[in-house]
Amino acid sequence: MNVLVCGGAGYIGSHTVYELIERGHNVVVADNLVKGHREAVHSAAKFYEGDLRDALFLDKVFKENKIDAVIDFAAFSLVGESVTRPLKYFDNNVYGTIRLLEAMNRAGVKKIVFSSTAATYGEPESIPIVESDSTVPTNPYGESKLTVEKILKWSDNAYGIKYVALRYFNAAGAHISGEIGEDHDPESHLIPIILQVALGKRKQIAVFGDDYPTPDGTCVRDYIHVTDLADAHIKAIEKLFADNTSAVYNLGNGKGFSVKEVIEEARKVTGNDIKAVTEGRRPGDPSTLIASSEKAVKELGWQPRFNTLSQIIETAWKWHSSHPDGYKK
């Protein structure tokens, strides 16, 4: 199959490109490299540098390649920044995808897998979260992704573009080879920051709040390995070709770990003390987010293979310890 991966130089995108190539698919990557890394793109993928908001760029990509399906990861994803700069997020995440859908329509490409998020739910009404729960995002990032989900629904209705939207919980870990991994600037995610402490690149990890209504008072999240996410995207494409029906799925391990538990596990994996200090709560953080992925297990035949926290942290450690400065030499 010929797959166009938009945002294929980013964290989850680059891992999905590896997985597609390992399974024998032809991959075309489109990325503006604002956040992505050229070095993260598998050498067997055809690479185009450009922005989804540029219609001429997209037409060129679709004209030069026979594309069967699109996977769209291209988006900004910093929750905190989205609160202070919402228009930047709506412009890139919503307008970019509208342009992509228009170009797909012009090219007659009718299948898309869309990178959505648990942030579409906002404060959960119950745990574990199921896809039919109410979606009330508490930040513009989640709102931008939910808006695209709605646009996808109406584009299916009007143009017959079939979609699968995948709502990820906390993406973590790295490719088992240690060749590609997570590299954000600035880094704001828990596991990479903890590992930067273990590497001596930071003095300590700040624990954002220990007065939440959870067993140890720190926030509980559902960490899911990036290669398991990649696998779900490929299964989602296969599903679209099998039944031509749009759908939304949660992707998580179904198990929650507190910030303190993650730090403790990283101490075991790295053999480092990893100094932690408690600070105040980070605004907008729900206390507990845990997915029910039963629907994806049942309908996609998906099953996370990295289902322990230690496996996830071990692969992240392999990447960070061999690339302490990320993709920078």
Ligand code: UDP
């Ligand atoms: N967190 C923390 N210190 C940090 C970064 C994150 O205590 O330096 C906490 C954060 O408050 C949340 C959890 O770790 O409860 C996971 O945060 P992350 O940013 O990795 O993912 P999010 O859940 O926001 O998508």
